[in-house]
Amino acid sequence: MASIEPFNRLVRLAAxxxxxxxxxxxxxxxxxxxxxxxxxxVVVLDALTRRQWVREEDLAKALKLHSKQLxxxxxxxxxxxLVTRDHRKESAKGAKAHNVAAAAVASDGPPVTKEGEExxxxxxxxxxxxxxxxxxxxxxxxxxxMKKKLKDELDSRNTIQHYICPSCNKRYSAFDALQLVSYTxxxxxxxxxxxxxxxxxxxxxxxxxxxxxxxxxxxxxxxLKDMQQRIEEQLxxxxxxxxxxxxLPAPEFGSLQTWERANIGAFAHGDPSVADSSRxxxxxxxxxxxxxxxxxxxxEMLGDGVKEEGTESGKNGSELKxxxxxMIKDGMNLTKEQRGETSKASKLDEKSEAKxxxxxxxKDDQIIQEEYIKAYYEALRKKQEEEEAKRRMQQExxxxxxxxxxxxxxxKKYKRxxxxxxxxxxxxKLADLNAEAQESGDDEDDYVWEEGSVE
Amino acid sequence: xxFHIVLERNMQLHPRHFGPHLxxxxxxxxxxxxxxxxxxxxGFVVAITGVEDIGKGLIREGTGYVTxxxxxxxxxxxxxxxxxxxxxxxxxxxMGFFAEAGPVQIFVSNHLIPDDMEFQSGDVPNYTTxxxxxxxxxxxxxxxxxIGTRVDATExxxxxxxxxxxxxxxxxxxxxx
Ligand SMILES: [Zn+2]
Numbered sequence: 001m002a003s004i005e006p007f008n009r010l011v012r013l014a015a016x017x018x019x020x021x022x023x024x025x026x027x028x029x030x031x032x033x034x035x036x037x038x039x040x041x042v043v044v045l046d047a048l049t050r051r052q053w054v055r056e057e058d059l060a061k062a063l064k065l066h067s068k069q070l071x072x073x074x075x076x077x078x079x080x081x082l083v084t085r086d087h088r089k090e091s092a093k094g095a096k097a098h099n100v101a102a103a104a105v106a107s108d109g110p111p112v113t114k115e116g117e118e119x120x121x122x123x124x125x126x127x128x129x130x131x132x133x134x135x136x137x138x139x140x141x142x143x144x145x146m147k148k149k150l151k152d153e154l155d156s157r158n159t160i161q162h163y164i165c166p167s168c169n170k171r172y173s174a175f176d177a178l179q180l181v182s183y184t185x186x187x188x189x190x191x192x193x194x195x196x197x198x199x200x201x202x203x204x205x206x207x208x209x210x211x212x213x214x215x216x217x218x219x220x221x222x223x224l225k226d227m228q229q230r231i232e233e234q235l236x237x238x239x240x241x242x243x244x245x246x247x248l249p250a251p252e253f254g255s256l257q258t259w260e261r262a263n264i265g266a267f268a269h270g271d272p273s274v275a276d277s278s279r280x281x282x283x284x285x286x287x288x289x290x291x292x293x294x295x296x297x298x299x300e301m302l303g304d305g306v307k308e309e310g311t312e313s314g315k316n317g318s319e320l321k322x323x324x325x326x327m328i329k330d331g332m333n334l335t336k337e338q339r340g341e342t343s344k345a346s347k348l349d350e351k352s353e354a355k356x357x358x359x360x361x362x363k364d365d366q367i368i369q370e371e372y373i374k375a376y377y378e379a380l381r382k383k384q385e386e387e388e389a390k391r392r393m394q395q396e397x398x399x400x401x402x403x404x405x406x407x408x409x410x411x412k413k414y415k416r417x418x419x420x421x422x423x424x425x426x427x428x429k430l431a432d433l434n435a436e437a438q439e440s441g442d443d444e445d446d447y448v449w450e451e452g453s454v455e
Numbered sequence: 456x457x458f459h460i461v462l463e464r465n466m467q468l469h470p471r472h473f474g475p476h477l478x479x480x481x482x483x484x485x486x487x488x489x490x491x492x493x494x495x496x497x498g499f500v501v502a503i504t505g506v507e508d509i510g511k512g513l514i515r516e517g518t519g520y521v522t523x524x525x526x527x528x529x530x531x532x533x534x535x536x537x538x539x540x541x542x543x544x545x546x547x548x549x550m551g552f553f554a555e556a557g558p559v560q561i562f563v564s565n566h567l568i569p570d571d572m573e574f575q576s577g578d579v580p581n582y583t584t585x586x587x588x589x590x591x592x593x594x595x596x597x598x599x600x601x602i603g604t605r606v607d608a609t610e611x612x613x614x615x616x617x618x619x620x621x622x623x624x625x626x627x628x629x630x631x632x
Contacts, residue, residue, distance in 0.1 A: 160603050160614055161551075161564035174614045175605040177553070177562040186549035186576060199550070199566065 004251045006244055007132045008049040011082075013238045014139045015045040022076070037069070044073050048083065048130045053259050055098060056085075056126040074128050081138045084131045086256040089122045098127070101263035129259075133250035140242055143235060150228045154221070163197040165190035172197060456535055460497065461507060463526050464489065468512075470519040482506055485525055491558070495606040498533025499558040534559050534601055534613050541625060542615070544595040547580045554597060560612055563599060567616035569623065589624050596626045 019041040047063055048054070056074060060067040077083040090098075161174045170190055172180060180188035180197065188197040253259045464485065472480040486503050493499045510524035534540065534556070542554035542561055551564035565574065565582075572582040572589065581592035591597060599615035599622055617623045 159566075161566055163550075174551075174562055174564050175603070175612055177550070177564070178560060178612065181546070181548065181553075186574075186580065188550050197550075199564070 003248065004132075006241065006248060007135075007251055010139065010238070010241045010245050011045055011049050011130060011132075011135060013241055014082075014135065015042040017235060017238050018139075018142065019045065040065070040069070041073055041076070044070065045077070045082070045130075048128070051129075052102075052253050053086075053098075053127050053129040053256050054102065055095070056128055058102075059128070071126070074126075078128075082130065082135050083128050084134075085126055085128045087124055087126045088256075089124050091122055095123075095125060097264065098125075098260060101260040104263040127256050129253050129256070133252065136242065136245060136250060139238070143231075143239065143242075146231060147228070150224055150231070154224050154228070162200040163188055164200050165193065165195045165197055167195040168193045171200070456533055456538060457501070458498070458531050458533060459504070459528065460531055461526060461528050462489075462497065462500075463524060466523045466525050467515070467520045468523065470521070473521070478509065481509060481523060481525065485527060489527075489529070493558065493609055493611060495608050495611065498531045498611065501530045501532050501557070503527050503529045532557060532559070534604055534611060536601055536604055538601045539598060539622075540601060540615070541596060541598050544591060544593055544597060547574075547582065547592055549574050549576070549580075552582065552591060554599065554615070561599060561601065561615040562613070563597075563615045563617055567602070567614075567618050569618050591624055595624055598622050598625050 021038050022041045023038045043063065044059075044065075047059060051059070056070060057067055059065075060070040063070065074083055074085060078085050163172045163174075163176075163180070164170070165172075168190060170192060172188070172191075177188070179191060182189045189195065190197060254262070466481055466485055466488070468477070468481060468484065485506070489500050490503060491500065505528040507526040507528060509526075512521040512523045514521050540556045540559075540561070542556040542559075544552050544554045545560075546553040549565065551562060551568065554561045554563065568582055568591070569584075571584050572591065573585065575581050575583050579592050581590050583590045597617055599617050600619055601613045602616050603614040605612045
């Protein structure tokens with residue numbers, strides 16, 4: 001699941017950098033200072049970072065904007081490729097469906113208004129949503145174009161060179177080059193007086209002031225350089241944020257319909273945690289996140305878990321707090337396997353099983369193997385105990401083993417023994433020895449543990 | 456850019472060609488007249504690929520010549536601003552260099568040559584980087600971008616640049632030998 005916060009930061013930075021002074025005026029609106037709504041664009045973008053798909057009327061209400069005004073801004077952002085919009089005809093019922101989806105998602109958003117939707121008439125409603133992936137591209141492209149334009153002007157790139165004859169002041173352009181070539185030297189020569197032509201520098205200067213005054217040219221150049229510098233400076237945070245976001249998967253809400261379906265589905269469970277898990281299982285698709293705060297925490301926890309598995313450190317104290325002790329047992333075994341300590345054993349186990357398959361009739365072999373495995377698990381158990389002890393030192397006071405949990409473990413063990421009896425073939429027994437040997441060890445551990453925790 | 460288009464032309468044929476091979480004569484004359492020419496509108500006619508239709512001939516009074524309206528398909532080459540072309544350098548001087556891409560002449564002025572390339576005069580005038588690794592001289596092949604075209608009725612002349620990403624020498628004759 002993608003974290004949305006870096007992307008929201010990007011949007012907010014871009015809004016302030018580029019849409020700060022965008023004024024959304026109607027054509028017939030008087031251009032008085034009162035009608036000046038510059039900055040509104042930023043407000044709208046900011047509001048959208050706190051929402052996903054939102055009905056434009058609701059957004060207008062929340063922002064205390066006239067819906068026409070808001071629509072004008074949104075249309076502008078749609079053209080700027082920052083916002084995706086969707087329009088559809090729907091009855092009040094359909095609108096409610098959206099509200100349900102929105103309620104499943106938003107909670108720091110505006111209170112979802114439900115008034116005036118009792119009419120059965122069909123209305124066209126517009127929805128909008130930020131298109132994060134595209135925003136990244138658009139912002140990057142915009143910065144690139146800005147820089148390139150200035151650089152090209154500074155380098156006088158893509159400009160047609162002009163030449164001037166110092167003696168008769170006749171001007172030529174590079175298009176005349178063929179006629180100006182002299183075969184006696186390396187220069188261009190005037191067609192009328194055969195004077196050596198000089199290149200006229202800077203198209204910009206000549207554009208501004210006619211024939212180039214050196215001072216004007218210099219000033220223009222300085223202005224460009226200054227502009228370049230200011231771009232570097234002022235866009236620094238934005239560029240940094242772009243860089244940060246570059247390798248993150250952009251939040252994807254999907255189309256309005258898919259988003260609604262996903263969120264209604266989550267909501268139907270009625271339990272936010274269930275909704276979360278269902279969203280998780282949806283993987284990439286179910287990205288819709290409720291309010292940003294919770295999502296962030298969720299992501300961080302996920303990240304921690306991964307880290308713990310990866311770093312091979314036994315100090316997973318935070319995990320222990322959450323999980324019941326019997327789970328920790330399993331988890332520990334698991335991590336050990338992951339560390340490759342027991343992997344040898346399990347492989348060996350499989351091997352011996354395979355062998356048994358072949359020589360099921362010869363009991364002697366099996367007895368030897370049984371002995372071997374017992375010995376092996378004994379050794380393994382000792383090792384685990386050592387590990388356990390180490391760990392316990394670290395976790396002291398944090399772990400509490402409740403009776404019910406230890407009971408549950410006993411129950412578990414019995415169950416396995418039952419299974420054992422049920423399928424009393426040698427092979428199964430062998431495989432089960434594993435569990436038995438370990439569990440007997442675990443039992444001991446548990447007792448010690450309990451005492452330890454009581455202390 | 457190349458285009459496959461249909462053009463029309465009125466061909467005048469001498470009466471001595473009137474006979475069983477009139478059509479062949481007309482086509483061969485068309486090819487001779489048209490291929491290699493340039494019109495400002497359509498660009499250079501590279502090749503005629505087919506004759507679509509030959510209309511009814513009209514005898515011109517007094518001369519006996521007959522005018523046939525001929526519709527023909529041809530491949531034309533028309534350079535555009537912004538287009539990337541590969542061209543062969545034909546001349547290098549202090550002001551820049553000239554290059555040819557088929558029938559099109561292109562001039563690249565020295566301010567559109569990368570700043571790290573310096574003009575070196577001598578027997579073989581050239582533009583060379585300071586470390587000598589890249590050299591533009593006569594017969595060098597360069598990839599350039601057209602930044603301006605001047606289209607006359609019978610001529611197209613282009614201004615190019617090699618001061619941009621992925622432009623410049625693509626093979627130089629010195630290294631190839
Ligand atoms: Zn002159």
